[in-house]
Amino acid sequence: MKSLSRRDFLKMGGIAAVLGTAGITTIAPRLHNHTETQSSPHTGHMLQQGNHGDLPGTVGEVNHEKNGFNPTDILTDFDYGKVSTLPNGQTLREYNIVALNKNIEVVPGIEFPAWTYNGRIPGPTLRATEGDRIRIHFSNGSNHPHSMHFHGFHPGNMDGVPGTGPGGLVEPGDSFTYEFDAEPFGLHLYHCHVFPLARHIAKGLYGAFIVDPKQGRPPVDREMVMVMHGIDIDFDDENDFYAVNGIPFHYQNHPIQIKVGEKIRIYLVNMLEFDLINSFHLHANFFYYYPTGTSLTPSEFTDTIIQGQAQRGILEFTYKYPGMYMFHAHVTEFAELGWNGMFEVLP
Amino acid sequence: MTHPTPHTVTKRFTFRTFILLLLPVILLAGVIALFLATGGGLNLDPAAPVENLNIERYSLKPNTIELSVRNTGPDELTIASVIINDAVMPFRVTPNATIPRLGRATIHINYAWSYGEAYGIKIFTSNAIPFEVEIPVAFETPAPSRTTFLGFTLIGIYVGVIPVFLGIFWFPALRTLGRRAMTFLMAATAGLLIFLGLDTLAEALEFAHQVPSAFQGIGLIGIGAVSTFLLLEAISNQQTSVSGNETQRRLTIAFIIATGIGFHNLGEGLAIGAAYNVGEIALGTFLVVGFIIQNITEGLGIIAPVLRDKPGIGKLALMGFIGGAPAILGAWIGGFTPSPILAVLFLAIGAGAIFQVVYEISKLIRKDTERQSMPMTVFSGVLTGMMLLWVTGLLIK
Numbered sequence: 001m002k003s004l005s006r007r008d009f010l011k012m013g014g015i016a017a018v019l020g021t022a023g024i025t026t027i028a029p030r031l032h033n034h035t036e037t038q039s040s041p042h043t044g045h046m047l048q049q050g051n052h053g054d055l056p057g058t059v060g061e062v063n064h065e066k067n068g069f070n071p072t073d074i075l076t077d078f079d080y081g082k083v084s085t086l087p088n089g090q091t092l093r094e095y096n097i098v099a100l101n102k103n104i105e106v107v108p109g110i111e112f113p114a115w116t117y118n119g120r121i122p123g124p125t126l127r128a129t130e131g132d133r134i135r136i137h138f139s140n141g142s143n144h145p146h147s148m149h150f151h152g153f154h155p156g157n158m159d160g161v162p163g164t165g166p167g168g169l170v171e172p173g174d175s176f177t178y179e180f181d182a183e184p185f186g187l188h189l190y191h192c193h194v195f196p197l198a199r200h201i202a203k204g205l206y207g208a209f210i211v212d213p214k215q216g217r218p219p220v221d222r223e224m225v226m227v228m229h230g231i232d233i234d235f236d237d238e239n240d241f242y243a244v245n246g247i248p249f250h251y252q253n254h255p256i257q258i259k260v261g262e263k264i265r266i267y268l269v270n271m272l273e274f275d276l277i278n279s280f281h282l283h284a285n286f287f288y289y290y291p292t293g294t295s296l297t298p299s300e301f302t303d304t305i306i307q308g309q310a311q312r313g314i315l316e317f318t319y320k321y322p323g324m325y326m327f328h329a330h331v332t333e334f335a336e337l338g339w340n341g342m343f344e345v346l347p
Numbered sequence: 348m349t350h351p352t353p354h355t356v357t358k359r360f361t362f363r364t365f366i367l368l369l370l371p372v373i374l375l376a377g378v379i380a381l382f383l384a385t386g387g388g389l390n391l392d393p394a395a396p397v398e399n400l401n402i403e404r405y406s407l408k409p410n411t412i413e414l415s416v417r418n419t420g421p422d423e424l425t426i427a428s429v430i431i432n433d434a435v436m437p438f439r440v441t442p443n444a445t446i447p448r449l450g451r452a453t454i455h456i457n458y459a460w461s462y463g464e465a466y467g468i469k470i471f472t473s474n475a476i477p478f479e480v481e482i483p484v485a486f487e488t489p490a491p492s493r494t495t496f497l498g499f500t501l502i503g504i505y506v507g508v509i510p511v512f513l514g515i516f517w518f519p520a521l522r523t524l525g526r527r528a529m530t531f532l533m534a535a536t537a538g539l540l541i542f543l544g545l546d547t548l549a550e551a552l553e554f555a556h557q558v559p560s561a562f563q564g565i566g567l568i569g570i571g572a573v574s575t576f577l578l579l580e581a582i583s584n585q586q587t588s589v590s591g592n593e594t595q596r597r598l599t600i601a602f603i604i605a606t607g608i609g610f611h612n613l614g615e616g617l618a619i620g621a622a623y624n625v626g627e628i629a630l631g632t633f634l635v636v637g638f639i640i641q642n643i644t645e646g647l648g649i650i651a652p653v654l655r656d657k658p659g660i661g662k663l664a665l666m667g668f669i670g671g672a673p674a675i676l677g678a679w680i681g682g683f684t685p686s687p688i689l690a691v692l693f694l695a696i697g698a699g700a701i702f703q704v705v706y707e708i709s710k711l712i713r714k715d716t717e718r719q720s721m722p723m724t725v726f727s728g729v730l731t732g733m734m735l736l737w738v739t740g741l742l743i744k
Contacts, residue, residue, distance in 0.1 A: 109428070111473075336435065
């Protein structure tokens with residue numbers, strides 16, 4: 001965020017000297033007339049502010065087909081892998097991940113030259129049960145070296161960090177298989193760990209990794225994954241847009257439909273680069289919060305939580321009344337730059 | 348002809364001359380075609396497109412911000428996103444979001460801005476190149492209504508017309524001065540003009556930075572100033588050779604001074620109008636007083652060359668009008684259709700005129716000092732003139 005230089009400006013009023021701004025007494029600025037009616041052809045959707053200007057948001061739609069993914073689908077797209085059983089009786093889950101350079105239209109008319117896992121931001125949501133054997137066939141189809149670094153227990157040579165073996169840095173055209181047991185249970189994540197790290201993450205190389213407890217979690221009606229992140233479109237190491245699951249304002253433009261009384265569980269991961277914290281605020285409701293998902297007992301009953309980068313947690317809630325309810329970062333700057341969504345609660 | 352040529356060759360424009368003139372042009376076309384076809388060996392594709400968007404003006408209306416932009420980059424570009432104070436805003440572009448090279452467009456944003464607050468606007472093109480503009484103090488941009496029109500007129504009268512005429516009112520008193528005092532006054536006028544000329548040039552340079560690079564602001568200053576200087580020089584030489592009359596000559600100089608000061612005041616008016624538009628209103632009535640005091644010396648400068656003559660009241664009034672009234676015109680242009688290109692051009696013309704006049708006055712002074720020795724008069728006069736503007740300038744800066 002750039003600070004405005006109004007004070008400097010007034011100080012240097014003298015520059016206007018040559019200019020000599022004389023007419024203050026003769027032309028009094030007319031104040032904002034609130035009674036004037038104004039048609040706003042661009043107030044889209046259900047959110048309107050009458051004649052007080054448009055609300056922040058995008059007009060039009062990005063090309064989801066060309067992008068190859070739609071944030072609405074990502075919400076419930078859990079990849080359980082190819083399942084088989086090992087001789088020792090352990091469940092084996094195999095996943096194929098490819099690192100790809102891909103232009104993604106993030107706001108209508110602007111493409112972001114992203115680095116992706118499987119061509120999408122965020123990468124696939126990998127899901128397993130505690131104790132399963134995980135085998136990830138990672139190949140690098142891009143022109144930069146990349147890796148996959150998982151949060152969780154695993155041997156050092158499976159850590160995906162340069163210097164820890166062949167899995168630490170996979171050259172373009174090469175591949176590597178990461179293999180480890182899924183533990184501990186909870187909500188985790190993975191991301192590229194090749195340096196410069198901030199750039200490799202900011203370009204889009206991250207995804208959620210869910211490890212369910214052996215006995216499972218109490219049943220709910222709907223489960224969703226939300227990965228919060230930023231988009232630094234001009235590479236100045238400052239985010240220009242903020243989003244959940246790839247596209248700014250997507251769930252504002254396409255509210256998530258749920259029903260009154262339905263139990264909702266959200267797997268929320270923060271992968272925001274460059275900014276210190278991110279947050280999640282739910283309107284007209286409270287949720288149980290399970291930090292990192294490593295306990296089955298919630299730590300808090302609240303309506304707002306904050307997360308630093310790579311922090312994550314599980315939210316559970318139910319709506320009592322039908323209506324439109326906002327959810328967004330309560331770092332409101334992020335909300336107005338794209339991290340804003342709506343639940344449409346149907347009766 | 349002092350050296351007649353032995354053979355009188357009739358130089359006619361023949362077909363052969365025509366072909367010879369054309370030959371380099373044809374060869375040039377060939378070289379350009381070759382370069383474009385082969386890339387000249389520099390086969391470099393830019394990693395990122397080169398784009399340039401000039402945000403020429405913003406205007407605020409209730410619940411609306413409008414940005415006038417011009418594409419000064421080498422290719423067409425498309426406006427893709429507008430962010431105001433870190434909020435992505437819906438917007439509309441007329442005539443089209445895709446702007447051709449050197450084309451203009453207006454971006455309309457339906458935004459509930461608040462009086463007196465500051466706004467930072469970032470525009471992204473479809474190639475994710477950001478362009479920023481800042482609104483330091485938001486208030487409604489004066490529309491060309493009768494009230495604002497009269498307002499700008501009044502500013503022009505206060506800053507330009509009144510002070511210049513007040514200066515001219517010194518005429519009867521100064522006529523009674525002796526030759527030495529008059530020479531001193533002429534030198535002081537030269538000092539005033541040198542100071543004004545530098546000031547005008549500095550202003551032109553400042554505006555030149557706002558001119559889109561394609562229009563080469565600094566080059567415009569050169570064209571405006573040098574051509575004005577030489578044109579006035581030619582006119583003044585013609586006047587002298589035609590009439591040979593000293594009185595007539597001094598009158599011409601007075602008119603040229605009036606014209607130069609007129610251009611200077613036009614530039615001042617432009618700047619005032621533009622400054623008002625962007626809300627540089629932190630200055631106050633005190634400064635108007637400062638301007639009146641400073642500009643009164645301009646009137647003095649106009650009449651100095653004709654003090655020993657008897658120009659009619661009509662002529663004096665005309666000089667005052669030429670010197671002061673352009674401030675009104677400038678305020679209108681600056682207030683309603685600010686254009687840095689026009690501002691640069693006007694200011695450059697003003698600078699050229701002023702420096703030419705200084706040259707003319709120096710010739711007059713030289714004539715005076717030939718008849719009577721006045722060792723320190725010119726030095727003290729010029730210094731007094733410059734110091735006068737510097738000191739009164741303290742009131743404004």
